[in-house]
Amino acid sequence: MYRIDFNKLRFLICDDNPHMRRILRTLLHSFGAREVYEAEDGATALEMYTHYVPDIVITDWSMPIFDGLELAQMIRQPESKGNPYAPIIMLTGHSEKRRVTVARDAGITEFLAKPISAKGLYQRILNVVANPRPFIKTKTYFGPDRRRNTTNTYIGPERRGSGEVEVMQQPSLLEKARTSI
Amino acid sequence: MAKDKPGTIEVKSFGTHHVITQPNPLRKVLMRVPESDLDDPVGRAEKALAGLSGEFKEWMTIEADRLSAAHAAALRDGFNDQTREELFRAAHDIKGDAATFGYPSAAAAAESLCRIIEHAPDLDAVPPQLITHHINAVQAIVRERTRLDTTVVASVLSKQLRGIADEFLTHANRDRPEHLEAILAPSIVPNE
Numbered sequence: 448m449y450r451i452d453f454n455k456l457r458f459l460i461c462d463d464n465p466h467m468r469r470i471l472r473t474l475l476h477s478f479g480a481r482e483v484y485e486a487e488d489g490a491t492a493l494e495m496y497t498h499y500v501p502d503i504v505i506t507d508w509s510m511p512i513f514d515g516l517e518l519a520q521m522i523r524q525p526e527s528k529g530n531p532y533a534p535i536i537m538l539t540g541h542s543e544k545r546r547v548t549v550a551r552d553a554g555i556t557e558f559l560a561k562p563i564s565a566k567g568l569y570q571r572i573l574n575v576v577a578n579p580r581p582f583i584k585t586k587t588y589f590g591p592d593r594r595r596n597t598t599n600t601y602i603g604p605e606r607r608g609s610g611e612v613e614v615m616q617q618p619s620l621l622e623k624a625r626t627s628i
Numbered sequence: 629m630a631k632d633k634p635g636t637i638e639v640k641s642f643g644t645h646h647v648i649t650q651p652n653p654l655r656k657v658l659m660r661v662p663e664s665d666l667d668d669p670v671g672r673a674e675k676a677l678a679g680l681s682g683e684f685k686e687w688m689t690i691e692a693d694r695l696s697a698a699h700a701a702a703l704r705d706g707f708n709d710q711t712r713e714e715l716f717r718a719a720h721d722i723k724g725d726a727a728t729f730g731y732p733s734a735a736a737a738a739e740s741l742c743r744i745i746e747h748a749p750d751l752d753a754v755p756p757q758l759i760t761h762h763i764n765a766v767q768a769i770v771r772e773r774t775r776l777d778t779t780v781v782a783s784v785l786s787k788q789l790r791g792i793a794d795e796f797l798t799h800a801n802r803d804r805p806e807h808l809e810a811i812l813a814p815s816i817v818p819n820e
Contacts, residue, residue, distance in 0.1 A: 448665065452657045464721050466687045470728065473680055477673035502654060509720055532650065540724025542739075542815045560816055561724035562735070565673035577658060582648040592647075 451576055453479030459501035460485050461492035461518065462538070463510045467563075471505060471538070474565055478572075489513035493521055497529045503575060505568075508539035508550070515539070516553045523554035525589045532582060534575035534591075538563060554590025556580075677728075684729035685773075691725060692734070692770045694718045699763045707751040716745045722766060733782035734769040737762055740790040747797050747807045758796060765789055 458480055460471045468485050475483050484499050486492035490512045496504065504522070506515040513521075519535050521527075534556040539546070542560045550558050557571040580592040637650040661667070695718040702711040722738035741762040748754045765785050772778045794811065801807040 448661055448663050450659045450661050450665070450667065450669070452659050453669070455657045456654070463717075464725065466691070466729075467721075467725060470677065470680065473676050474673045477676040478669045502657075509717060532653075534654075540720050540742075543810060544813055544816055545810060547816060562727035565670045565677060569670050569673070576652075576654045579652050579654070584646040584648060585644060 449573075449577060451478070451573060454481055456480055456503060456576075457482040457499060457501045458484065458503050458505060459492060459495055459499060460505045461487075461489065461510070461515065462507040463487050464507070467507070467538075470563060471568075474563070474568055477565070478569065489515065489518040489521075492518055496522060496533075500530060501533060503572065504533055504535045505538055506535060508537055508541055508546075516550065519550070519553045519555050519590075523590050525584060531589065534579070536568075536571050536575065538568075551593050552588065552590075554588075556591050681730070688726060688729045688731055688734070688770050691718070691722050692766050695722060695738070695766055696763055699759065703756075712745060712751060716742060719745065719762075731769060731773060733779075733786040734766050736783075736786035737765045737769065737789055740786070740793045741766075743797060743811065744793050747801060747811055749800055749804065749807075753800075754796070758793065762789055762793075 453475070458475055460468060460475075460483060462468050462471065465487070468487070472483050472485065482499075484495050484501065486495050488511050489506075492504075492506065495501075496518075504518075506518055508515040515537055519537070522529070522533065522535065523531050525531055535554065536557045536559055537550050537555045538559045538561065539550075540561045547558050556575050559567055559571050580595070582590060583592050637648060640647045640649075695715075698711070698715040698718040702715050705711055719738045719741040723735050723742055726732065726735035726738060741759065744754060744759065744762070745751065769778075769782045769785070772782070797811050798808065801811060
C-alpha cells in the first residue's frame with residue numbers, strides 16, 4: 448500500500464472564489480501539505496507558477512482575466528522557460544462531458560467536477576503522483592497522453608501516424624525550469 | 629520541492645507526434661506503508677471540512693446575495709457582456725459550492741440558471757420571470773434551510789424549475805443541434 452508524503456509537495460491553487468480556496472487549503476493542509484500557494488485569477492496564477500515552481504496545480508475553470516483553460520494552455524508550452532509538465536487538476540463546476548473533452552485537449556491532467564469531496568481530491572492527487580502519463584507533442588497538442596486505455600475495440604480512424612522511431616535524449620526541461628528562476 | 633533529481637527526458641519521435649517520457653519527478657513523495665497503517669488522510673480532511681461547516685451558512689448567504697446583486701444589475705442595465713458574465717459567474721459558483729455548503733437544492737437551481745444563460749439563443753427573449761424565479765428560489769432555499777420541512781420543498785422546487793427551464797431551452801434551440809445535444813446530455817456528476 449502506498450501513501451503520499453504531502454509534506455514534500457508544493458501546491459498552487461487557483462480559484463476566484465475565496466470560499467472554495469479556503470476549502471481547498473483546508474483539505475490540502477489536512478492531507479499533510481504545508482506549502483499551498485493561492486491565486487485568485489489566471490494571470491496571478493501564471494506568475495506564481497513561474498515563481499514557486501509548484502509540483503501540482505489545482506485550478507478552477509471559470510475565472511476573470513484569463514480562465515483555467517487558458518492557464519493550462521500557457522503552462523503547456525513546450526518551449527517555455529517554466530516547467531510545462533506539472534500535473535494540472537481542473538476543479539470546476541462545469542459538469543458536461545464536452546467540457547471534459549475541451550479541458551483534456553488543453554492539457555489538463557485530471558478533471559474533478561464540483562461539488563468537491565476529500566476523497567475525490569485525494570484520488571486525483573494520488574493518480575497524478577503515482578501514475579504519471581507520458582506527454583504527447585503534435586502540431587496542435589502538447590500535454591499528457593489523452594489515451595488512458597488501450598482497447599482493441601476502437602474502430603475509428605487512427606490519428607497518430609507511425610513511421611520511423613527516433614529516440615532523442617535531451618537535457619531535462621525540469622532542470623531548465625529550475626535554473627531559469 | 630519534491631523534484632530533487634530531475635531525470636533525463638526521453639523523446640520518441642513518430643510520423644506525426646512525439647512521445648515524451650520522463651522518470652516520475654514525484655516518485656519520492658510516494659511512501660510504501662503496511663496494510664495495517666491506520667493513517668486516514670481522507671477521514672482527517674473530512675473532519676476538517678466539517679469543522680468549517682459553522683461558516684457555511686454565512687458563505688452561502690454571501691453567494692446568494694451576490695447572485696441577487698448580479699440579477700439586479702442585469703435588470704437595471706440590460707444584458708450585456710458584463711452583466712451576463714457576472715450573473716453566470718455568480719450562478720456557476722453556487723452550482724459548484726452550494727452542495728459542499730449543505731445546500732444541494734440551491735446548487736440544482738443555480739445549475740438550471742447557468743444552463744439558461746449558456747444556451748438561450750437570446751437572453752433578452754427569455755421570459756424574465758423564469759430567471760427571477762431561479763434567483764428567488766436560491767434565496768428562499770438559503771433563508772429557509774433551518775426549517776426541517778424545507779428540504780423536500782427545496783428539492784421539488786429546484787426540480788420543477790429545471791423542468792421548465794429545460795422545456796424552454798429545448799424549444800428555443802430546436803434549430804441549434806449543438807446546443808440541443810449539450811442540453812440533453814447527462815451530467816458527469818453522479819446523482820446523490
